[in-house]
Amino acid sequence: MIDNDKMMQHVRTHPFPLVFATISGAHLYGFPSPDSDFDLRGVHRLPLQTVVGLDDGEQTIEKEGIYDGLEIDLVTHDAKKFFKLMLRRNGYVLEQIFSPLVVFTTPEHAELKSIAANCITRHHAHHYLGFAATQWKLFGKESSPRVKPLLYVYRVLLTGIHLMRTGVVEANLVTLNAEAKLPYIDDLISQKREGPEQGTLDAADLRFHQSEYERLTRELEAAYDASALPEMPSARDRLNDLLVRLRLQR
Template sequence: MTTEVPPWAADAARAALPRPLLFATVSGAHLYGFASVDSDLDLRAVHLLAPEEVVGLRTGPRTLQHTGVRDGVELDVVSHDLLKFVTLLTSRNGYVLEQLLSPLVVVTTPTHAELTSLAPRLVTRHHAHHYLGFAATQEKLYARTGQLKPALYTLRVLLTGIHLMRTGRVETDLGVLATTLAYVPDLIAAKREAEHGPLPAGVARLLASDVPRLRADLEAARDDSALPDRVDPAAVDALHDLVVRTRLGGLPSHEYVGLSG
């Protein structure tokens, strides 16, 4: 996985989001292992609204968004308030699960660590629906445009879903996931040269065979998965306590920043 994340990412996240941050991680192509030289930097975060912004008449923003350019890099920042994020986390939303567990961390706190520790107890077989739906969307985009990017996204999403169903663990790096697809390293190399480049010659025929097969593999992995049908109720109770504690106590004074990968 590439860790070529600008050193200013944490400062950019804080500057873009006028609320205390509980964490900010890198998503998108950097996380998926096929960032291009001209890829956007996608940061996903969780912020904390003050109690008066939740219980009063004037409520604060549950979602914050910012786009801009820094040092020639297009920046896309999206953050949810802690309560909204946790609500999504307890549904079958694989996207927020990937954000929470991203190894590319630019802002983190003990609250982030606590959320991460609870994540395995929130994974169910029904997360497969997220990956099947996301893959279908990307496959339609690929069919319409013939571009490399949606083809890579289709493969990545299906393989992440299969891995999650079989192991209960999140893996998003296509280079790690696609060890049996000999043409994928060449696709990743082509994508790194151009964000919206064309599909290399001859690959369309391989995808026409592999994508339906992987979709069927994901459906079979879901049906055979040892994952539970619903999230652990005790983990939901722990999340409730975490939201209340954090909301009333505010951001921990020992917030820290890091980048790992």
């Protein structure tokens, strides 16, 4: 269960005003373990006097530790840095914007969701293909294969396939599998949710999972080829306008 009151302490003590703060990671993906930490992500707004000077200011704020019994990993980016990431094929920042696990929001966050829809392109498939390949390598290198990196592989591939086909950012593996109907996903999620964060697989069928990884990779590649999503984002002017207004806020 997510304790928003405890999460809000990080909003109130943040050195800069926040545009939004949402939860990412295993809680967003639908398979937190009992001892999973909370990945708090968001956008902060540097003051005007900082950004007009020679120094860049604190583009990224990172803080992690145990606070009131919760292990929290906080990462926020300044609005300009975050908006530039939105204009690239970075699915991770889009997942943060659209995360339904909202700790703190503003009217600008709602506007950002509207703008973000025009940042989605078919080339976001490359983000998910690359992320899945990295996670598969991590899974394959382990002497005792863990459930966590394997679930990340499937989550990333299904998110990419869904995005290419629908233009909708969906990061929750439970929701994604309601459509994909992969019979082994529910068992893997149950192992992850009910066991420790570093839980391992019992007699993992590596050949089977490699076959599924390769099959879903091909499916994502095919979805990319067939996607009707645009080639380029069309949100730059709106992001620029929002950034100027954020900078001018007191």
